Amino acid sequence: MAVIVSKQIDGKAVMKAVPFSFSREEERLAHELDSLLSRRIPEIERELAVADLIPSNGESGRRGSTELWWTLGRKLAPIVDNKRLVKPSEQQLVWDAIKIYASPRILRSDRGSTRIHLEYCYRLGKFPWDLAEQMHWDDWVFYFDSKSLRRERRIDRWLTEQIGWIRMLSREQFRDLAKNLNARFKDKDTEVFTSRELFAICNKELADLLAPSEKARMSQARD
DSSP: OOEEEEEOTTOOEEEEOSSSOOOHHHHHHHHHHHHHHHHHHHHHHHHHHHTTSSOSSSOOOSOOOHHHHHHHHHHHHHHHTOTTTOOGGGHHHHHHHHHTTOOTTTOOOOOSSSOOHHHHHHHHHTSOHHHHTTSOHHHHHHHHHOHHHHHOTHHHHHHHHTHHHHTTSOHHHHHHHHHHHHHHTTTOOGGGSOHHHHHHHHHHHHHTTSOHHHHHHHHHHHO
16 A cells, blocks of 8 residues: 655655555555545644634644644544555554645644654544543643553553543643653563553552552452
């Protein structure tokens, strides 16, 4: 499969693929994805403007909020998750493809090849709003920036399953949780853990941040 990641001044598409070569059919699908993005990204921006989450003009203007970036992530997900047009191995290429048609209203600077703003929005949008709204966007960026948590996506699922306990954390405690989990899994191959084993480790780190009474309740709930 292939993805159109930019266009030259004359309109000629620049394609990338993983691996580097692609067939005529994959080229056709790349153009189909590009056509979808050319329609859908401006539509998404109009929808966000109607919801008063971004300015109605083309200016960036606002710093952005958890609600904006969560909503954007939810709207991008059907495109990014379309396995017919986007192979999982090529998901990283899609962010550049989206940028072709996105305005400054929904773009922010990336910080390297792994700290990509649109990808962070996509990940945030995978959480239920009841969880996402508990923290500020800066807190979520701190979480997504953590190298171990970028690599081990099952922890996102664990967070969702523990929403009741996560709600009890302050913003500072949430950042401590991200910091502790990142340190706990640093330089470890977490693929050797089953989800049950992985989540047990995460549960311990979470319990250590809770008040003693809540820690006891959490322990009883797991028994």
